[in-house]
Amino acid sequence: MRLIFLGPPGAGKGTQATRIVAKHGIPQLSTGDMLRAAVAAGTPVGLKAKAVMDAGGLVSDEIVIGIVADRIEEADAKKGFILDGFPRTLAQAEALDSMLAGKGLKLDKVLELRVDQSKLVDRIVRRAEEAKAAGQPVRKDDDPEVFKTRLEAYNRDTAIVAPYYEKRGQLTPIDGMQPIDDVSSAIEQALAG
């Protein structure tokens, strides 16, 4: 099963993707996680991406497409994957199409978590507080000001990705404002359909 999770930052993509991993045994390919790992390891990609990420902007298509192209070649991705946080631009969506077409593969579903953006800043503040309380590191870009920049980047560059899949009849919208378990049930129903 090959899935894409779309939706603005803070919509719950990561949380829901983790549940799909547990239930369906396919890996979650989060470009945000991969980039944070590259930053932590101080790789050339990480060095290039760090400032952009800290400021809430988008890392270049070239870098992100390269990371995903390498990652989907790995053994665990052969049985399928959930892309979380990718594609974030039309260029990335088109690059993914050609990557998959080159391998004779297709996407099974594109799930879009639809949320009320005015509620997202509160969510992100809570996410930062919960991480702190659990003794986990708080993401630098979960600061409310940086978050606003991330939301702007979403509305400017990423919001057009969902209609791209909708036009092809591949998009399944999910109400992301429901309680977390209800969102998971809606996703499972969509995957079964």
Ligand code: AMP
């Ligand atoms: P995320 O964990 O998905 O919220 O991503 C954190 C940050 O990583 C984003 O704010 C971007 O700076 C960068 N990033 C992650 N995925 C992408 C992508 N597909 N394209 C460009 N930048 C990305």
